[in-house]
Amino acid sequence: MGERILARDFFDRPAPEVAPGLLGRVLRHGPVAVRLTEVEAYGPPGADPASHTYRGRTPRNAVMFGPPGHLYVYFTYGMHYCANLVCLPEGEGSGVLLRAGEVIEGAEIARTRRHRPADAAALTRPGRPLPERDLARGPARLAVALGIRREHDGADCCAGPEREFQILEGEPVDPALVQAGPRTGVSSAADTPWRFWVAGDPTVSPYRRHVPRTRPG
DNA sequence: ACTCTGATGCGCT
DNA sequence: GCGCATCAGAGTG
Numbered sequence: 315m316g317e318r319i320l321a322r323d324f325f326d327r328p329a330p331e332v333a334p335g336l337l338g339r340v341l342r343h344g345p346v347a348v349r350l351t352e353v354e355a356y357g358p359p360g361a362d363p364a365s366h367t368y369r370g371r372t373p374r375n376a377v378m379f380g381p382p383g384h385l386y387v388y389f390t391y392g393m394h395y396c397a398n399l400v401c402l403p404e405g406e407g408s409g410v411l412l413r414a415g416e417v418i419e420g421a422e423i424a425r426t427r428r429h430r431p432a433d434a435a436a437l438t439r440p441g442r443p444l445p446e447r448d449l450a451r452g453p454a455r456l457a458v459a460l461g462i463r464r465e466h467d468g469a470d471c472c473a474g475p476e477r478e479f480q481i482l483e484g485e486p487v488d489p490a491l492v493q494a495g496p497r498t499g500v501s502s503a504a505d506t507p508w509r510f511w512v513a514g515d516p517t518v519s520p521y522r523r524h525v526p527r528t529r530p531g
Numbered sequence: 532a533c534t535c536t537g538a539t540g541c542g543c544t
Numbered sequence: 545g546c547g548c549a550t551c552a553g554a555g556t557g
Contacts, residue, residue, distance in 0.1 A: 354549070364549070374542065391550050392539030398549090411549055454550050500549055522550085525535095 316340070318483045322472040325382030329355035329401040329408045334494070334510045336399070336410060338487035341471065342480045343460045346420035348450050349484060351515045352413040354497045355508040356398070358406045364500040367407035379407045383472035385479060387462055394454035397462050399471065399481065412456055413498070413509070416517045417449045424449045424459035452519045487512050499524050 320339065325332055333355040341348050356365040366375045366388065377386040378400055386398040386409050398409035417424045428444055450456040471481040497509045501524045511518045 356549075366549075369543085372542075388549085389540070390548060392541070392548095394539095394550050396549065413549085452550070497549070501547080524549095 316482065316484050319472055319475065320383070320481045320483055322381075322383045325399060325401050325472070326403055327401060329357060329410050330508050332399075332401045333410045333508065334489070334492045335486060337492055337510060337512050338485050340418065340482040340484040341412065341415070341460065342419070342482060343462065343478065344420075346424050346460055347418050347482075348415035348456060348460055349418050350412060350415045352415070352509070352511040352518045354411040354413055354510070355401075356409055356411060357508075358402065358408040362506070363502040364497060364506070365408070371407065375407070377468045378409050380404055380468065381470075383470060383481070385462070385466055385469040385471060387457070387464060387467040387469075389464060395457040395462055395464065396453040397457050397460075397466075411453060413453045414511075414517050414519045415450045415456055416515070417446065417459055421446060421449060423461075427458050427461060428455065447516045451517050495521070498522055 333353045336350050336353050339350050341350065356362055359367050359370050362368060367378050371379050374388065377384060380400060381404045382400050382402060384400045386400055387395055389395055396411060398411050400409045402408045425444055428449055450459040469479045470477060471479045491513045493511055493513045494507045495509050496504050496507055499522055504524065
């Protein structure tokens, strides 16, 4: 039942319609599965200044203009990957950013991915293990937990159980529990309430307003 | 709990 | 060159 793959038609609608319906759905990549608790919609060219597709098609955002139900993976801040699910028919350029979720399968693998051995001092420090709820709390953390990398840009999530990624039906969230508000960290269209999350869920990321950086000097 | 900052690659103007 | 759809760690209350 909840293990069925979402039909591609599900994504063949505007992102702000798709986004709230994605809450409670499950994205699986091999042994790790994440139940989505927070998402953001991004509109097609011209309509949404915060969207990567606002100024039209480029090599980077090309997948967003492809068929729905595929992963658009981008690299940002010189160190993070984030993932969207493409919406609307081919040629439109719209999607839903996957902002946070609950790891429901493969938590140990996810924890290994999220742990960084780079800081040698941290290994000798007592520190507690990373809390379960933080494994995929935030778009870049979610990407790490699921092992999403640059090469997965364009991966089809609706094609079948033999494919690397699947978006599963899961248990859609009661609409009464869905909350909506402004998107996180965007520098424009901050008044557009296209962020959707599950009320009271601890895996939802803390809201951060965009703050412009001033460089030294 | 909160606020501030540095790290870091690259797409776009 | 500027500005990111960010995060972790340090500092403070």
